[in-house]
Amino acid sequence: METCENPDEQLGTLCAGCRELDFDHIFRTEPIGELGEEVAIIGPKPLNGKRSKCDLCEVFYESSPAYRKKYSLHVRLFNSVRGSHLQPNVISPTQERFLSVLRSNSRLIYDYSVKEEISQSGVIGYIPNEHPESCSIRLVSERIVNYQFIRDQLSACTANHADCDKTKPVSTSLTYLNLIDCLEGKIVQGSLSDEYMTLSYVWGRQLRTAAESTSSNFCLEKSPLTVRDAAQVVLNLGRRFLWVDRHCIDQNDNMERDVMIHSMDSIYENSEGTIVALHGDNDESGLPGVSNTPRSPQLKVRTEKGILISSCPPITTLVAESKWNTRGWTYQEARLSRRCLFFSEFQVYFVCRQSVKSEAVPFDSSASVVTQLLNDSPLDARLFGRSSSIPNGFHSDRLEYTKRDLTKPADILDAFRGIAQRSTFAAVGGIPVKLLESNPDPNTGFALGLLWVRRPKWTTSIHLLKSNSSLARRRPGFPTWSWTSLFAEIYQDNYGLQSAYGKYINEIPSNFPENEARIMFAPLIDGNVIPLALEAVQMIADTKLQGVKELSVDGEFISLRCRHREPFHEWYWIGDKWRYFQPDLWDANRENSWPGQPIEADQEVEAEALVLIQWTKRNETETVRRLNSVYLFMNNLCFIITKRIINEAPEVGPMSKELGDQNQDRNQDRNQDRNQDKDKSKIEHESPEAP
Numbered sequence: 001m002e003t004c005e006n007p008d009e010q011l012g013t014l015c016a017g018c019r020e021l022d023f024d025h026i027f028r029t030e031p032i033g034e035l036g037e038e039v040a041i042i043g044p045k046p047l048n049g050k051r052s053k054c055d056l057c058e059v060f061y062e063s064s065p066a067y068r069k070k071y072s073l074h075v076r077l078f079n080s081v082r083g084s085h086l087q088p089n090v091i092s093p094t095q096e097r098f099l100s101v102l103r104s105n106s107r108l109i110y111d112y113s114v115k116e117e118i119s120q121s122g123v124i125g126y127i128p129n130e131h132p133e134s135c136s137i138r139l140v141s142e143r144i145v146n147y148q149f150i151r152d153q154l155s156a157c158t159a160n161h162a163d164c165d166k167t168k169p170v171s172t173s174l175t176y177l178n179l180i181d182c183l184e185g186k187i188v189q190g191s192l193s194d195e196y197m198t199l200s201y202v203w204g205r206q207l208r209t210a211a212e213s214t215s216s217n218f219c220l221e222k223s224p225l226t227v228r229d230a231a232q233v234v235l236n237l238g239r240r241f242l243w244v245d246r247h248c249i250d251q252n253d254n255m256e257r258d259v260m261i262h263s264m265d266s267i268y269e270n271s272e273g274t275i276v277a278l279h280g281d282n283d284e285s286g287l288p289g290v291s292n293t294p295r296s297p298q299l300k301v302r303t304e305k306g307i308l309i310s311s312c313p314p315i316t317t318l319v320a321e322s323k324w325n326t327r328g329w330t331y332q333e334a335r336l337s338r339r340c341l342f343f344s345e346f347q348v349y350f351v352c353r354q355s356v357k358s359e360a361v362p363f364d365s366s367a368s369v370v371t372q373l374l375n376d377s378p379l380d381a382r383l384f385g386r387s388s389s390i391p392n393g394f395h396s397d398r399l400e401y402t403k404r405d406l407t408k409p410a411d412i413l414d415a416f417r418g419i420a421q422r423s424t425f426a427a428v429g430g431i432p433v434k435l436l437e438s439n440p441d442p443n444t445g446f447a448l449g450l451l452w453v454r455r456p457k458w459t460t461s462i463h464l465l466k467s468n469s470s471l472a473r474r475r476p477g478f479p480t481w482s483w484t485s486l487f488a489e490i491y492q493d494n495y496g497l498q499s500a501y502g503k504y505i506n507e508i509p510s511n512f513p514e515n516e517a518r519i520m521f522a523p524l525i526d527g528n529v530i531p532l533a534l535e536a537v538q539m540i541a542d543t544k545l546q547g548v549k550e551l552s553v554d555g556e557f558i559s560l561r562c563r564h565r566e567p568f569h570e571w572y573w574i575g576d577k578w579r580y581f582q583p584d585l586w587d588a589n590r591e592n593s594w595p596g597q598p599i600e601a602d603q604e605v606e607a608e609a610l611v612l613i614q615w616t617k618r619n620e621t622e623t624v625r626r627l628n629s630v631y632l633f634m635n636n637l638c639f640i641i642t643k644r645i646i647n648e649a650p651e652v653g654p655m656s657k658e659l660g661d662q663n664q665d666r667n668q669d670r671n672q673d674r675n676q677d678k679d680k681s682k683i684e685h686e687s688p689e690a691p
Contacts, residue, residue: 012055012301021056024305026077027097027126035110036078039099044070056308059299063310064101065120071103080369081118082111096136096368099124099308119373122313124299128306136370137311140298140347140359145289147236149359150341153350154237154273157339163353164338167269168422174263176256178248179241182231185220187248188241196241198271199230200333200340202323203246204282218247224283229290230275233341242275243267246283262543264329265336265418274337276330279345281323287343296345298360312346312360314374319384328406328415331384335397336418340379353379393507394423394432395492398483399455402490409475412484413546420546424507425449428523428532429548430484432505440504440512442532446521447612448504450481455489479549517556517614524550555610562607563598571598572607 017040026039045061047070052058064073079095100118102110110118125137140146157164179190190196220231227244234242249260260267268274279288286293299310319325319342334340342349347359355364356375365375377383381396384403397419406415413420413430425432431449433442440448454472472488474480483490497503503510521532525544529552561573571578578598 011304013053014056014301015052015054018054018056023126023303023308024128027128032077032079032097034080034082036076036100039075039077041072041074041104042101043072045073056301059124059301059308059310060101062299063099063121063124065103065117067103071105073101074104076100076102076110078110078118078369081115081373094366094368096370097126098370099126115373119314120317122311122317123370123373124308124310125370126306126308135309136361136363136368137309138360138362139300139309140295140312141289142295142297143289145233145236145287145343145348146359147233149357149362150348150350151237153352153357153362154339157350157352157354161352161354167338168266174259174266176249176253176260177243177263177267179243180218180220180227180231180247181240182220182234182242183240185231187218190241190243192266192270194241195239196243196271197230197234197237197239198268198274198333198337199227199242199244199277200268200274200324200330200337201226201230201277201283202281202285202327202330204284223247225286225292226277226280226283229287229293230277232290233275233287233343239272243271261414262417265332265421268333269336269338269418271337273339273341274334276324276334276340276342278318278322278324278342288345289343289348295347298346310360311370311374312344312358314377315342315344315349315351315356315358316377316383318342318344318346318349325384325403326405328401328404328411331397331401331404332415332418334383335379335381336422337379351377351379351383356383393505394420394425395505397423398490398492402483402488409487410477412475412478417543417546427546429479429551430482430546433532434504439510440515443520444512444515444613445504446532447515447517447519448501450612452483452490452492454486455491477549479551481551482549513615515613515615517611519555519610519612520553522552522554523548524552553610555612557608557610560607560609562605563602564605565595565598565602569595569602571602 021040040060042057042060045064046052052061060073060075077097077099079097100123101121102114102117108114125135127135127137127139174192177190177192178187179194179196180186181188220228227247230244231242234240245260245264250256275287277283277285277287279285279293288295298312301308324330339350339352342351349356349358356377357363358375361371361374363371363375365372381393381400384400398416401416401419406412413427416430420427420432423432425434427433428446428449431446433445433449434440472486475485475487478485492505497506497508500510500512504512522529523532523545524530525548563571563578569580571580573579580595
């Protein structure tokens with residue numbers, strides 16, 4: 001390995017406090033408490049990018065997490081990170097000492113609860129001159145990519161990772177599959193059986209016309225820098241062919257474009273690996289360390305006895321902060337690839353379905369606490385969601401996907417099609433439902449799929465800055481019962497894997513309790529109402545099933561008291577108290593504070609709620625059971641709830657309704673009713689009863 005013994009490298013300029021730190025002693029002697037130990041207090045990070053005169057203080061400041069507030073910082077020494085009482089050994093593998101820069105708080109417990117803060121900007125290791133092999137962190141070249149590292153990882157993955165060789169069975173022939181011959185610099189006809197690599201990147205503003213990008217007019221030498229760099233990477237790795245969507249799909253041929261859009265999941269999954277241009281915001285940004293795009297230097301300070309060195313940020317941090325991560329199509333491109341080479345401003349990260357490695361930390365996550373903190377996000381939803389509290393599967397993929405933007409909002413289902421096709425769930429209008437299993441039945445499964453919400457604030461850290469915090473708004477052309485109708489992060493709480501519901505949405509077999517509610521859904525497909533049952537839908541094309549926008553629903557409705565406060569606050573009387581439901585839509589003029597309980601001035605209306613799920617609980621009456629069911633599930637069915645002034649409440653009982661994208665009409669009608677009746681007296685109403 002490389003050592004710090006470089007005769008041309010100068011000792012760092014240190015302040016008086018840093019000169020007193022003996023890192024040879026700190027990293028070798030005396031035991032450390034399980035919550036780490038404070039090494040130095042460095043105070044708040046300088047504002048406006050002002051650099052510290054001390055090289056080591058500057059390394060510490062640059063290694064601190066991106067906090068929302070200006071905290072006083074300190075340097076903390078760890079050799080492990082204590083796990084929770086439920087999973088005490090999750091982040092306590094082989095011990096290795098490292099430094100992390102964290103906010104100072106006498107009440108804060110520095111354990112698994114701040115794991116994200118510990119690793120967000122990377123950790124700092126120490127390479128002693130005498131025993132450089134004792135540190136998991138390696139020196140990274142500032143000038144050129146370590147191609148031998150990439151070749152070694154590709155070979156090891158191919159030889160040892162069975163999961164990385166699995167692909168969905170497809171025909172190897174695609175009529176329009178064109179590949180760039182990187183050696184000849186031209187477009188050639190290819191097939192899925194060829195050995196090729198793919199490129200995932202941000203197009204940015206396009207100065208070239210579509211005609212200039214087609215295969216007949218393609219010229220590698222005149223292509224964007226990112227494409228030229230990717231071709232050079234392919235050749236340096238001993239490969240020849242590259243697939244790039246912009247140049248390998250004729251953008252002027254609608255039929256070819258449609259076929260290839262619906263085949264992109266197979267193209268990326270069958271490639272040997274995907275080159276991800278993580279750095280930059282357009283196709284001229286290039287790949288750092290390949291040709292003209294420079295790398296950001298690895299943070300390090302040399303001392304007389306060794307070198308303090310940064311691991312560079314983990315791949316999860318760089319993905320979360322990148323422009324690439326904001327684009328909708330790129331999620332599927334990376335998620336369905338078997339291997340990805342992430343070219344960041346610091347280094348290359350090799351990420352496959354089983355492991356993560358980087359030029360700076362080229363070891364498996366099981367090697368030490370350092371490698372587990374940094375290399376524990378393989379090619380699944382964990383790579384894209386540092387704070388995701390739901391495990392792998394359709395629902396966690398949907399959460400990460402819906403953080404992203406699409407140039408064409410109508411692509412919301414197409415850009416997620418490959419993920420949906422590989423799930424054990426079928427997607428009916430985007431709603432996940434299991435049609436191949438009898439437990440639960442498809443109608444109950446669809447009802448469970450309707451329990452999506454806009455991501456709650458409690459699922460993310462309140463201390464760290466988040467790049468994805470856009471306000472929610474409606475997506476035109478999609479039904480409001482489907483998550484596809486909302487520009488927002490879509491979340492579905494699993495209530496823990498100890499519940500049958502939690503196991504169901506995480507694709508774990510379980511015995512789901514029988515649904516006592518009478519509920520039936522029938523999608524409208526090609527003008528026909530099709531009952532939601534395996535026999536009826538198994539012959540329907542997947543694209544038609546996903547594109548459903550109208551449903552016929554047969555079920556039972558009950559009445560609930562509702563208090564409304566303009567412009568958007570609503571409470572429902574459930575059991576013996578008012579319950580507040582957070583709305584899906586927010587805008588810049590809406591307050592974020594908790595509204596508390598309703599007051600007498602709030603308008604009282606009556607809500608009609610569809611009963612989705614009902615089950616028997618011991619020692620409870622039917623009325624309580626039914627109301628609990630509505631409490632849990634009514635919030636997600638805002639499209640079907642109608643509200644009237646109480647003295648105009650509708651009759652309660654079994655009913656059927658045709659549901660489409662009629663939310664806007666209902667809102668207009670409701671507002672008209674409110675304006676007409678706001679002078680009417682309010683009548684006291686007893687707690688509602690179940691039908």
